[in-house]
Amino acid sequence: MMRNIGEGSRGLGISYRRDYEKEALIVYDTLRVEFDVVFFIESSQPFDNLPSARAVIVVGGDGTVLRTLKKIQLPVIGVKAGRLGFFSSYHVNELEKLKFDLLNWRFREDRRWLLKVECNGRILYALNDAVLQKDVDQKIVDFHVRMQDGTFDYHADGLVISTPTGSSAYALALGGPIMLPNVEAFEITPMAPQFLATRSLVIPSSENVVVNASDPVNLVVDGDVVAKVSSIAVSKSEHEIVLLRPLEYDFSSSIKEKIGYGRRILNGY
């Protein structure tokens, strides 16, 4: 029996990371009895001409979810098979729960906005971050940051410009704060800055930020090295992505579970 899951009888897609093909096949086998699985694709393949679907189940880690979200304009349900899994609310051994939520469409939409990164006439979108980073054998770089509210200079190995979503990724590893996903701001976090300018700068999402570097540096968008650049412009884009979460999901539980921040330590409270 094929069961259509509401809205225009559209089915489900499955995208997976190559290493997790076995797990992805288990997901497929679990769902195909009751749902119309309209595609099953390895996440590094081209996504052109895929049939539409109501949602894509992504089997893998955050990288696989990210890659899939940027290749297809559909809501995503992350099924964790990789490491941290901020973008995943289900584990590969919770497929009955997933099936139940799909059958009853018990999801909340977790919307996240993207940064628009402009460089050399290209436009790129970052869900987590845009990183400017020198090569290992390159001298420390002067970064000049310009916005409506003034200018800031950093003499550093690099700069991470991240969304609230990205605040728990690379920026966190460099000492940045944790931003709730619905904060209307983004942050700049310097990498190894001279001399003590290690703090992040939190900037309203309405700002347009231009960064100039004294030497060409690598531009890395959501983990992919994109180009050598001397200048980029960054602002909030109109694009957002949708993660489908179980109704009981909340951000704070996810942060507590994944990195332990804000988790209760002692009893007796």
Add this chain to the structure above:
Amino acid sequence: MMRNIGEGSRGLGISYRRDYEKEALIVYDTLRVEFDVVFFIESSQPFDNLPSARAVIVVGGDGTVLRTLKKIQLPVIGVKAGRLGFFSSYHVNELEKLKFDLLNWRFREDRRWLLKVECNGRILYALNDAVLQKDVDQKIVDFHVRMQDGTFDYHADGLVISTPTGSSAYALALGGPIMLPNVEAFEITPMAPQFLATRSLVIPSSENVVVNASDPVNLVVDGDVVAKVSSIAVSKSEHEIVLLRPLEYDFSSSIKEKIGYGRRILNGY
């Protein structure tokens, strides 16, 4: 000759910190020839029944500006005689510049919003921060933070809840980020948290945050110890204050000048 400075012929007030009475008198002598100085008051005195004024010149450090702002609903012009002076754009030896700007009313309004802090039926307002802090001889406290977006727990000596304005004050000293003044967010920064939860949490200004402590702790609002409390509620208030700045003022220059963050270090850029 008394010169009225526009709008309804209202004059200027002067508020000063006791230690800077000499400097305040110099300000008074410099301005009284051309302006109607309607009051001259030591900042710890009661401000009841003072005549209205177009602005209050505050001679002192940030503490004096803060105290004055909270006692009188008027725009403030800070004249720095104390230490850091984030709230002051003039120094006591720049009085000719101040006079010129007053004569031509060359100011921009730097508006800052306040946090509303509710505890035990009282309402207090914080321009910089509300701090919950244990006594020195008290055991480490469990803080439970509740908001729409979930809950966070900290086992710590205290918590600092600060506005963007306060992000360059106590929260900065505890490792927090620098927030531009117009960010619509506030932050919670734990003091000496177990075990590694040292990062700040950046929260949308639309949130209502309730903090419960396992033991009564000191509530310190903008530096004043207010009460022993076990619970407070914090949200953005409708109140804002107005600092009058010279037209050429910008926040980034102030941050660079006062704490060196974002200042250009090397030449050759």
